[in-house]
Amino acid sequence: MTVTELRPEGGGTSTEGLAAAEKASAEAEAMRIKNESDRRRAKLADEKAAAKAQADIESSLADAADERRRRDEARREVAARKAKAEKSAEQWRRAAKTIAIVCVIVSLPLQIMAFWDPTAWFLVAAPFVLEGVAWALLKGAEAAVDDGRPSWHYRLGALAQASIAAWINFDHGSAAFGTATGLGGALCSLIGPTIWDLHENGRIAKREGRKTWSQRWTERREARAEQVKTKKLIAARIEQDETVWERAVYLAAALGELTPSDRTYRRAWDEIHGTDPGQTAEIIAARRAARRAVRIASNGPLKDENTQLDSQMDPDDERPSKAPKKSGEDGRKNNGGTPPRRVPGEVKYSAAARTEMSNEGRRRAASKTDA
Structure with missing residues (x-):
């Protein structure tokens, strides 16, 4: 819409x-600004x-990496x-x-050397047989x-044969060359097969999964x-x-347990006390009483307590007892039970209260005049 369109028929500018x-132009500009902002x-x-999304993708890729x-x-x-x-x-x-x-x-x-004999030279093969x-x-x-077959009898026979060879070496070596030589030969006859047997024992343990x-x-x-x-x-x-x-214990025997399990013990406790293990009716009642006392203490003094008076008295002082009221007294001191008179201006009233009081006074005065 332009200014010409809004011009009246007489040709004058309205x-x-x-x-x-101007309003339409402002609204159009506001709409343009709003659209641009949106x-x-x-x-x-x-x-x-x-x-x-890119950050999530990068995080996922990083996690995967x-x-x-x-x-x-x-x-x-x-490996x-x-x-x-x-x-x-x-x-x-x-x-x-x-x-x-x-x-x-x-x-x-x-x-x-132990088996060598020139007259029985064939005995030289005996050591090879033993070893x-x-x-x-x-x-x-x-x-x-x-x-995957049993191997213990092979190993036992090998150790027995090595023991025989060790005894021969010790006997001959000690007699021919001394105790040290005999002992060394005997140990060598035993150590060799024993070391290899230990190696095989390790393989057996690994195969059978031994600990x-x-x-x-x-x-x-x-x-x-x-x-x-x-x-x-x-x-x-x-x-x-x-x-x-x-x-x-009775339930465990019935259920086939050697020792009562935790589940069986909880069941037995529930059957005897009717609640979870560690709880009884007495314990629950005591806990409820303690919580009730805490709740009362947290909610302030009771009706028969006077915290302001108690705070101003020593702990060892006794609270003074109140004297019985006489007839015609309202509990105030030295006034015979008569309420004190109020002085004008002592009490501050709101404007609405003052207006209502004035209207009430005029109504009462009018009723007395009519009477």
Whole structure:
């Protein structure tokens, strides 16, 4: 709408038309500003939403990256532990073999010398039989372990054969070269097969999932501690309420329990006392009385209390008793029961009250005049 459109038919400019045009222009400008403001707010809201969505996406990607990194680290740790275990097992295997070979180098010549006889030269094969049988039995134990069969009889036979070879080395070595040589030969006959048997024992334990000595000792210690704890708990429950415990034992026997479980004990307590363990009717009543006393104390003085008077008296002073009222007295002092007269201006009334009092006075005066 323009100013020309608002001009009257006579061609003159109307003041009302100009005012209407200005008002329309102002409203249009206000609407434009409002639309622009709404557009900016909508754009800002969209930008905030987009920023929040982007932040959420980045956070999710970061969390996913952290999770992948943790999984990769866990896999690397597992792989490292596995590689270390394999390396340690291989080193232990090599060490056991090396010790066994050295022991054979020491013990076998002593046995050859012990069996050497020019007139019975064929006995020189006896040491190889003694040492060979022990190692053959150990190899049989290894095959049994790999095949998942019992291996204890192979290992027992190998140790028995090694003991015989050790006795021969000690007897001959001590007589021919002295006690030290005999003792060294005997130990070598025993140490070699024993070391290898320990290696096989480790493989058997790993295959069967046996726990280590420290693990078994820890479990036994925890079991003993649990038993002590259970005994103390039973003693405490019996001391607390023997009737409930007897009922719990009865229920446990009926339910097939060797010792009453916590669930059985709660059931027994509920049957005897009708509430949760540790609660009785007396305890609940005492708690309710205590809460009632706290509630009364928190809500202020009672009707028969005078805190202002009590605060001005010593604790050891006795509160003065009130004298009985005489007839015609209202409890005030030295006035014979007559209320005090009020002095004009003593009491401040509101304007509405003063107006009502004036109207009442005029009504009373008019009624007396009519009378």
